[in-house]
Amino acid sequence: MKSQKLTLRLLEGVLWMFSAFIFVPYLLVLLTSLKNAKEAGLFTLSVPSEILILQNYKIVFEQGYVIQGFVNSMLIAVLSLFVILMCSALLSFYIARVKDAFSSFLYYFFIMGMMAPISLVTTFELLKSLDLINTRMGVAMIFASTLIPFATFIYVGFVKGLPKELDESSTIDGCGPYKMFFLVIMPLLQPITVTAGILVFMNVWNDSQIVLFFLNDNAKWTMPLNIYRFYGYYRYEWNYIFGSVLLTTLPVFLLYLVGQRFIIEGMTSGAVKG
Template identity: 40%
Template sequence: MSLRLFNWRRIGKEALLLVLVLVVVIPFLMIVVNSFKDVTEAGRFKLTLPKELDFSNFEAVFADGKIWRGYMNSALISVGALIVTNLFASLAAFSIQRNGTRLTNFLYYFFIVGLVMPVSLIPTIKLMMNLGIHNTYQGMIVYYSAVLLPFTIFLMTGYLKTIPRELDESGIIDGCGPLRLFIKIMLPLMQPVMITASLLTIISVWNDFMGPFYLLTDGAKWTVTVSVYNYVGKYSSDWNLIFADILVVILPVIVLYFLLQEYIVEGMTAGALKG
């Protein structure tokens, strides 16, 4: 009886996982097959293979040069957000985890609240205008850093719990101050979680559409994801070009994810067993 129940549970779990896989895979297949179709075929939104491979869609996407500009903008904002987020998150996580005072514990939970708080764009736009950073690269870097800091601090704090405090004591005996202890001892040991945080930051910033669409009014500063909007008209849309553009946009982060996915898993699970 228990064996049958186990089998049914296993089958149910595998069926659920298969459904979840299809939820992810089918939209991606839709993008791939329709990016090689002409405008009429792509407008039907079917998973059927194209009658003839049409590579002119990709030529058209790269022809006007906007996507190259979008790549540069996305890279600049992604790298800037990565540096700022990792720097301040690692310092905050080190102070929170190693001190363990009431103040640092309060700050930790204060940051955790940011994981569930939604981003309100209208007050954000107003604040950025008052600070003079609206429609600027610096403003976008600060925006993404603020959005991504809570999760990054949570991730790094959990990882630091796996690093023995005896290493801190050894460093202090050798004459290390707090900053030198952090730079010389903690940062090298935090490499896995730093790589994880970096990848998640790049993927989050690169794939975001709403942020740059509303916070950047200058089309020359738009990121590569917003380039999809170039092919959407009031009365009609070039779906073949939209699908081709989407594929070109998401391909770099997909390749990056598959190349470095082992670091993501390592960094995400390192602090799961302690604290």
């Protein structure tokens, strides 16, 4: 018994050592953002000889469009998140509860959407016909179309584990389909909703290609894309560039740290119930 506990402790220690390597890039970015240009160009983990947090980040905020990019990123991410979670939850409830050929077709159709690449030409023409080109709403709809299959796949396994007796009881109490879903089923989906929400938010926040292709106005660019613009101004001053990178990744990093427990709980509960 003691040997087993010792083995588990040693294994846990080894895993903690490997996990520490994940923080090395973040530490490099943090230290580099506090150095002067000469020390930053060495790309080392050494402590800066002079901490320039005020000078460096003042330039990043003034020239890096940080506030503007943060507002754009939040608008697009929140709008995309609302559409994705709402559509995916409703769709997964239908797929899990209705057992016919059409529901099976819908499930596999959306699963195929996880593998299908986005068609830039047809998407551009569609947004143009809907007068959504070069708008945050249009970009949010693109994110929704690409991530709804992923969120639906996560939801379906969880919804299948919910007892059907809840539906019957709600119907007897006079609830219609939508009232039953929003008042009875949706509150029970909280664990998987938090999980899907965090993963979707991270995907939308970190993406830069869709914004680059479908937003021509750089005043609407998100934080990841503003790094590219900022790099054009300070190509060889990596202390400023890494400061911009740190501010861009910080919201997602903090969100993942706070929501890591919910991600694990939601994924495991979905796996067991599915």
